[in-house]
Every structure is written in structure tokens, then in C-alpha cells.
Amino acid sequence: MDKLEKARAEWRRFEREDQPAFQRWKAATLGPLMSRLREVEALVRQKEMLVQEVELEMYLSGSQSYRASYARVEKRRNAPAEEAGSRGKESPPPEESRADWSEEEEEELDQFTQELLFEEFLRTFLGMNPDRMSDRQYTKMFADFKANVLGRERPEPPPDERRRPEPDFAPEPPKPPADRVKELYRLLVRRLHPDMRAHNNAEVSAIWHDVQEAYSAGNVERLEMLLAFTDIQSNTTGEHTSLFQMQSVLAELRSAFTAVQRTLRSAKKDLAWNFARLSNRSKLEARLRQEMETTLMWHEDQLRQLEALIAQWAKPPQRRRAPKAKQADFSF
Numbered sequence: 043m044d045k046l047e048k049a050r051a052e053w054r055r056f057e058r059e060d061q062p063a064f065q066r067w068k069a070a071t072l073g074p075l076m077s078r079l080r081e082v083e084a085l086v087r088q089k090e091m092l093v094q095e096v097e098l099e100m101y102l103s104g105s106q107s108y109r110a111s112y113a114r115v116e117k118r119r120n121a122p123a124e125e126a127g128s129r130g131k132e133s134p135p136p137e138e139s140r141a142d143w144s145e146e147e148e149e150e151l152d153q154f155t156q157e158l159l160f161e162e163f164l165r166t167f168l169g170m171n172p173d174r175m176s177d178r179q180y181t182k183m184f185a186d187f188k189a190n191v192l193g194r195e196r197p198e199p200p201p202d203e204r205r206r207p208e209p210d211f212a213p214e215p216p217k218p219p220a221d222r223v224k225e226l227y228r229l230l231v232r233r234l235h236p237d238m239r240a241h242n243n244a245e246v247s248a249i250w251h252d253v254q255e256a257y258s259a260g261n262v263e264r265l266e267m268l269l270a271f272t273d274i275q276s277n278t279t280g281e282h283t284s285l286f287q288m289q290s291v292l293a294e295l296r297s298a299f300t301a302v303q304r305t306l307r308s309a310k311k312d313l314a315w316n317f318a319r320l321s322n323r324s325k326l327e328a329r330l331r332q333e334m335e336t337t338l339m340w341h342e343d344q345l346r347q348l349e350a351l352i353a354q355w356a357k358p359p360q361r362r363r364a365p366k367a368k369q370a371d372f373s374f
Contacts, residue, residue: 043274046295049302055318056309064314071327075334082341089348096355102165112355118166160187226265227257233272267291 069076092115100111164170164183172180234250249268256264270287271294309315313326320326 043295046299046302049299049306053302053306053309056306056312056315059318060314060316061312064317067317067323068330072330072334075331075338079334079338079341082338082345086341086345086348089345089352092352093348098165102171109355109357109359112352116356156188157184160184163187220260222262223257223260223265226262226269227253230265230269230272263290267294 095115096108096112099105099115100108103111103114105111160183161172164172175183230253234246234253249271253265253268256268266284266287267290270284271291274291313330317323317326
């Protein structure tokens with residue numbers, strides 16, 4: 043318990059002192075560099091998404107030209123804004139005819155049109171290729187599309203996918219004696235109830251929640267272990283504390299100590315470890331600045347390459363000049 047409490051104290055110090063102080067210092071010292079790095083990373087992600095969309099369009103359409111695929115992607119991207127503007131200029135249909143208009147539109151959408159809309163939805167919004175989907179996945183997603191997007195009723199699932207009817211009754215596991223559960227619960231409530239204990243710390247609150255869960259589940263062994271744990275904490279162990287309870291408490295403490303040690307090993311690799319106690323921070327600043335500048339240079343180079351590639355796609359095709367006709371030489 044002493045080792046566990048010491049490890050928890052180290053973690054609380056790192057979480058409450060080192061990390062907040064490190065983040066405040068980093069923002070105050072390297073704020074402009076961090077902002078520039080975030081801006082360039084966002085631009086790189088945006089350009090990469092555009093390049094991936096063009097490559098996907100080229101693959102799905104079977105085109106051999108990146109320039110033509112880029113033009114189609116740009117047209118598709120600008121189409122929603124143009125359609126929204128045109129819809130704003132047009133007057134909406136009157137309220138009386140909206141229901142009839144929607145019914146007529148639904149009747150006009152045959153099965154083939156619905157599948158075309160569904161496949162376009164997969165390619166444009168989900169980035170999926172319907173040709174590579176299995177029949178079962180295609181059927182399920184098409185049914186969801188008709189139900190959620192087109193407003194059609196969901197068809198009945200096939201017999202093999204329907205849920206099997208649950209039995210009228212399920213065999214219940216044997217319950218522990220209710221008297222022992224109530225007895226242990228009363229003892230623990232006297233020790234841990236928020237209105238009856240003097241120290242309202244986080245550890246006691248965690249034990250209190252464990253007691254509530256164990257009582258709701260009727261877990262006698264868990265309640266006995268928690269009772270023995272409170273006995274050890276309050277130095278009231280005696281003949282009433284069994285060896286099984288002591289072994290359960292020891293196993294619980296070892297498990298908790300192992301988990302805290304694993305967390306501390308990961309925290310000690312963080313640059314914020316022991317930052318609140320660090321007096322000279324110049325070396326840390328130089329290291330962080332160098333790492334961030336190197337990352338920024340790499341992202342800027344990547345951004346330039348992407349922009350050059352997209353600019354090459356956006357150029358209009360150059361017209362080839364017709365060869366000049368050769369003049370006949372009549373000189374003798």
C-alpha cells in the first residue's frame with residue numbers, strides 16, 4: 043500500500059503540476075511557431091485529400107488524364123454551392139403541392155435510378171467503390187440508403203439475418219445468500235458513507251463506488267475483499283479477517299500497482315516529466331524549437347510539391363501548332 047500510494051503521488055504530481063506548466067510554457071515560448079505548424083499541416087491535409095480524390099476519380103472513370111479527372115472533381119466540388127445559389131433564387135413550391143410533388147418524384151425513381159444515386163453517394167461522400175463490395179454489404183447499405191436518404195421503407199431482412207427469438211425464460215445463475223450481502227453492505231456503508239466519514243478523498247470515493255457496484259451485482263467475494271481492504275487501511279484487522287480476504291486484497295493491490303507503474307513508465311518518456319522542478323529550460327527550448335522547425339520545413343516542402351502538382355493539373359492543355367507547309371523551290 044505504501045508503494046502504491048507513492049506511485050500514485052508521482053502520477054498526480056505529473057498530471058496536476060508538470061503537464062499544465064509545460065503546456066503554458068510551450069504556448070508562451072513557441073506560440074507563433076506552433077500556429078504556423080498547425081496551419082501548414084492543415085493545408086497539407088487539404089491538398090492531400092484533393093489529390094486522393096482526383097486519383098480515385100481517375101481510377102473509377104477509367105480516364106488516362108489527370109487534368110480531366112481534376113476538372114471533374116473541381117466541377118463536382120463547386121456544384122453544391124452553385125445549386126444552393128440557384129435554389130435560393132428560385133421560389134419554393136407552394137405548401138399545398140409539396141406532398142403531391144414529393145409523391146410524384148418518388149414514383150419516378152425506379153430501381154435503376156435509385157442504384158445510380160446510391161453508387162454516386164458511395165463514391166462522392168463515402169469514398170467507396172461499389173464494385174469491390176460484397177453482395178451482402180451492398181444490399182444492406184443500399185437498404186439503409188433508401189430508408190434514411192430516399193425515405194423508403196426498410197425491407198424485411200432475410201430469414202438468416204433475422205434475430206432468433208429469445209427463449210421465454212433464461213436460466214438464472216445461482217445467487218449468493220442475500221443475508222451475507224446485506225450484512226457486508228451495512229458494514230461498508232458505516233465506514234464509507236459520505237455523511238459518516240471525516241475524510242472525503244478520491245480513494246475512499248472510488249471504494250464507495252466499488253461497494254455500490256458489488257452490492258448491485260450481489261458479489262459477496264468482492265464485498266469481502268473491500269471490507270478487508272478497509273480493515274487494513276484503518277488497522278482494524280483481526281480474527282474476523284480471513285486469509286482469503288487478505289490474499290484478495292494483496293492481489294488487488296498488486297494489480298493496481300502494476301497498472302500505475304506502467305503508466306509512470308510512459309509518463310517518464312514525456313518531455314513534461316519533472317518540468318515544474320526544472321530550473322534551466324534553455325536546453326529543452328532549443329530541442330523543441332529544432333524539432334518543430336525541422337517538422338515545419340518538411341511539411342512546407344510537402345505542401346510545395348502538392349501545390350505544384352495541382353497547378354500542373356489546373357493548366358489548360360496547350361494547343362499544338364500546325365506545321366508550316368513547305369514552299370516549292372522553282373529555282374534552277
